[in-house]
Amino acid sequence: xxxxxxxxxxxxxxxxxxxxxxxxxxxxxxxxxxxxxxxxxxxxxxxxxxxxxxxxxxxxxxxxxxxxxxxxxxxxxxxxxxxxxxxxxxxxxxxxxxxxxxxxxxxxxxxxxxxxxxxxxxxxxxxxxxxxxxxxxxxxxxxxxxxxxxxxxxxxxxxxxxxxxxxxxxxxxxxxxxxxxxxxxxxxxxxxxxxxxxxxxxxxxxxxxxxxxxxxxxxxxxxxxxxxxxxxxxxxxxxxxxxxxxxxxxxxxxxxxxxxxxxxxxx
Numbered sequence: 001x002x003x004x005x006x007x008x009x010x011x012x013x014x015x016x017x018x019x020x021x022x023x024x025x026x027x028x029x030x031x032x033x034x035x036x037x038x039x040x041x042x043x044x045x046x047x048x049x050x051x052x053x054x055x056x057x058x059x060x061x062x063x064x065x066x067x068x069x070x071x072x073x074x075x076x077x078x079x080x081x082x083x084x085x086x087x088x089x090x091x092x093x094x095x096x097x098x099x100x101x102x103x104x105x106x107x108x109x110x111x112x113x114x115x116x117x118x119x120x121x122x123x124x125x126x127x128x129x130x131x132x133x134x135x136x137x138x139x140x141x142x143x144x145x146x147x148x149x150x151x152x153x154x155x156x157x158x159x160x161x162x163x164x165x166x167x168x169x170x171x172x173x174x175x176x177x178x179x180x181x182x183x184x185x186x187x188x189x190x191x192x193x194x195x196x197x198x199x200x201x202x203x204x205x206x207x208x209x210x211x212x213x214x215x216x217x218x219x220x221x222x223x224x225x226x227x228x229x230x231x232x233x234x235x236x237x238x239x240x241x242x243x244x245x246x247x248x249x250x251x252x253x254x255x256x257x258x259x260x261x262x263x264x265x266x267x
Contacts, residue, residue, distance in 0.1 A: 001206060001225045003243035005234040009194040013042035016130070016192045016228045021050055023128050023188075024061055031062040031120075033129030033183070035140075036083045037165075039192050040132060044088040051092045058092040062123055066131075066140040067177035068102040070109070070154060078171070079104060102152075102176035113152040113176060120182070129186035133193050136160055137201045137214035141177035148210070148218045150179030180218050189225045191216070193233040202229055203236035 006012050020043070023030045034040075050056045065080055074081035081101055089099065100119060106112035120126065131139050138144065141155045155177050162169040183189070193202050205216040206227060219225045234240050 001220060001222075001227055002246075003206060003234075003237070004226060004228045004247050005237075005240060005244050006228065006230055009042065009230050012192060012194050012228050012230050013046055016190055017043045017046035017050070019188075019190050019226065020047060020128065020130070021056060024056060024058070027127065028057060029060040029062060029124075030127045031064060031123055031125065033126045033131075033178075033186055034063050034065050034084065034088075035130045035132050036065070036067075036080045037132045039194060040130065041087055043130070043192065047088065048091040056092075058094045060098070061094065062098045063094070063100065064120055064123075064126060065101040066183075067175050068104045069172035070104055070174040070176055072104050072172050074101075074104060078166070104176070109154055109176070113154070116152045116176070116178075117182065126186040128188045128190060129183055131183070131189060131191040131216075133191060133198060133201050133205065133216050134161060135164065135197055135201055137204050137216045139180070139191070139216045139219075140183065141175045142180050142215040144213050144215060146180065146212060146215050148212055148215065149181040151182050152176065152178050180215060184218065184222055186222075187224065189219060189222055191219065191225065191227050193227070193229040195230070196232040196235055198229070198233040199235040202227070202233050203238075207238060 004015060006015060020032060023032065051058065065084065068080045072079045076082060084101065102116055103112050133139055136144050138161065141157060143155060143158050143161065146155065154174055157173055157175060159169040162171045165171060201216065204214040205219065208214060208217055210217045210220050237243065
């Protein structure tokens with residue numbers, strides 16, 4: 001994992017969105033795994049601003065969403081279909097044919113989940129996956145105790161998740177979600193966290209054991225994960241200063257000759 005600890009949430013959104021912009025510029029038909037929630041809004045606002053500023057081209061970009069509430073009409077304002085159109089799709093030149101979100105009203109749930117997996121493969125697989133993290137360490141809707149190798153399937157949401165998303169436990173109880181096994185096949189993963197309420201989850205994910213009790217801890221096994229968080233979310237990390245030093249000296253690691261030149265000047 002690369003742990004990137006920044007001063008505030010604005011800096012976090014800037015760093016995370018810059019990575020998505022870089023992917024789009026280098027690979028116009030990139031497949032981006034998208035997440036929802038308050039944390040993602042700042043990232044999507046930055047992508048829209050870049051589209052308007054530089055005409056960043058989304059016409060060939062493919063997107064696939066992590067999850068959707070089961071039984072919730074796509075037109076419902078609380079659905080992730082509505083969320084994505086409200087905060088991103090309607091503001092950029094996305095091709096509707098390149099948008100993939102789980103069907104919340106499928107005739108056969110198992111068939112929908114299997115088809116979702118197959119479509120991801122047919123479209124070339126996920127290049128970069130955006131993730132948030134729940135206070136209990138869940139990613140997507142893979143709640144604590146979820147299998148760390150599961151594929152797209154239906155999950156039952158916890159009271160804590162419902163309260164975070166709806167303000168009470170009266171929201172949809174079931175959701176279709178990518179499994180951790182699916183998420184782990186992305187070429188790159190960018191996980192974003194802001195605020196002290198995420199501090200315990202970030203600490204468990206980064207420095208705790210790999211365990212189904214903290215589903216996000218499975219990301220320790222992925223070769224290319226960027227954890228982008230603010231100081232508040234990094235509060236409980238024991239090695240926070242070490243991670244900051246690495247980030248500040250990253251260019252020296254990527255281009256070792258710069259380090260030798262620096263030493264020559266010092267002598």
